[in-house]
Structure formats: C-alpha cells, structure tokens
Amino acid sequence: MLKLSKKTEYAFMAARHLALNNSGHYSTAKEIAENYRIPYQLVAKVLQNFTKSEIVTSFQGAKGGYKLNRSPDNISLIDIIKAVEHNYQVTECMQQNNSRSTCSHLDCCKIRDPLIEIQRKIENVFEQTSLKQIL
Amino acid sequence: MLKLSKKTEYAFMAARHLALNNSGHYSTAKEIAENYRIPYQLVAKVLQNFTKSEIVTSFQGAKGGYKLNRSPDNISLIDIIKAVEHNYQVTECMQQNNSRSTCSHLDCCKIRDPLIEIQRKIENVFEQTSLKQIL
C-alpha cells in the first residue's frame, strides 16, 4: 500500500541521470539501463513517456538519445510521476481510468471528502520537490 | 500506485463509526458491515487489528462489541494505518517485512535518500490528520 511503482523509481533515476549529464552527447536508454542495472526495455518506455510529456526531447537514429527540455529546478517530481503513471491517486474513486467510478460505496461513502484533501497534500509533497533537489 | 488498500479505507470507516457512536451499546462488526455495505469478515479483521493496537477495547460474547480507547482528536490517521497495514512505505527498501532488504539496486541507488524524505512527509500528512477531523 502507498508504494511507488518500479517504473516511477526508474523514472526518477533516469531524470536524475539526464540532469547530471554534461558530457556533450545525448544520454541513451542503453546508457541509463547499464549504469543503474535497470532492464533496458523499461527505461526505454520511461524515456518515451518523458518525450510525450515534453519533459525531454528525443533524437532518433545513431548518436541519438534524450536531453532535458527544462532546467532541473523547473521540473517537479509530480511532473515525472504524471509522465509515467496513469493512476497515482489514493482511492479508486479519484482515478481517471474508471470511466464511471466503479466503487460500489460511492453513494454512502463518508470518507471520500477527507481523502480528497489527503490526495491534495500528497501531490503537494511531490509538487514541492524538484528534480534539482534529488541530484 | 500510491493507492490506499480497501482494508485501510474500511478501517477509516470503522473508526469513524466508533467515534460517532453514542447509543450506549458497543458497536459491533456486524453493525458496521451492514451500515457501510462492507464484507463482514473484513471489518471483523480490521477491528481485531484495532484491539491489538489498543485503539479500541473489545468485549466478547452476546452484547459485546468495541469501544474507542481514546478521544477522536487524540487518534491520528497514521495510528489507524499502522494498526491495519504492515507495509505503508513508498519503496521496497523501507518496508520491514523483507528480512534483509531485497532490492537489487540498494547498493547503487541514488534516489533512496530523497525518497526517505518523501516517506517522512507523507507519513506526516496522515499524522497531522486526526480522526476527529474526518467526522
């Protein structure tokens, strides 16, 4: 319960790696996978998610790779989470996938409002932490 | 990811119910299960966990049930979570079950320290919210 997914942890590692790269060449999925002993395919997916969310710019082909679009102090952990995770909410009824919220308790539920406030505060924790702070 | 378990939600509901009970008789698992349409066995387990954590006192037998040991403003959501959940940590390496931490990245992991801080802040969110606040 409350655990971050491995995907999110890999996303933090990858973002951190990109932020520290000042070698001139673009960082690649392969490089990150080897450096942190992460399955290549998973890092690749994470970086593709970053591209879609415009956290990075990708360059295809040989000598290709990824570079950050913004400075690390202008990227928050919630940006990274939102890039790779569809659902990061504390309850089912706050998740976006369930087209029409599927929780059978929704009508008689008395704890939903307080939990919405909890959700707001937890998101705030990630919002207030920048990539720069975890370098 | 980051979702609370149903067990924890049921625990919040049950604790809330106990806090609102001023009917003279002790609240029972059956009563709570019916009131909130929760599976009886699950509420029963939650209440047994409460007893072990000394959040409530239990009374066995006919006319038995449960009563809160402390006033609702003296019980925090983290007390309730700790009563019913073994693992409520954001990473594997912070969980207590894994006898000797099982994460293969532990040695080369650069994000662990920042995540320990995140964990502290999230626990703080639940610590700072009392049962009274969710009535």
Place this chain on the structure above:
DNA sequence: TTTATATACGACTAAATCAGTCTTATTTAT
C-alpha cells in the same frame, strides 16, 4: 444449561496489478 450472539484467528482462493520480456517498425549518422 442451552442457545444465540459476538470476538479471535488462520488458511485458502480468485481477481487485479505490476514487472519484465519479446517482437517489429522506423529513423538517422556514418
């Protein structure tokens, strides 16, 4: 003393989620 009502507790199963792999296509520097 029997019955009904309640807590206590552990084993088991089914469903859902997560982590990781496999495969194929496309792009681009050399």
Place this chain on the structure above:
DNA sequence: ATAAATAAGACTGATTTAGTCGTATATAAA
C-alpha cells in the same frame, strides 16, 4: 548499406490485494 538508436504494442509470470471459509472461544440471557 549498416549500425545504432527511438517508438510502440502484445504477451507472460510474479506479486499483491480482496474476499471467503471454517473453527474456536467467550458471554448474556432464556
């Protein structure tokens, strides 16, 4: 052309979660 890299989706196995079942024990009241 070739090698190196991103892009993307399908698939599988492992783990976690939610819920059920069965049995034992305690106690109020008929």
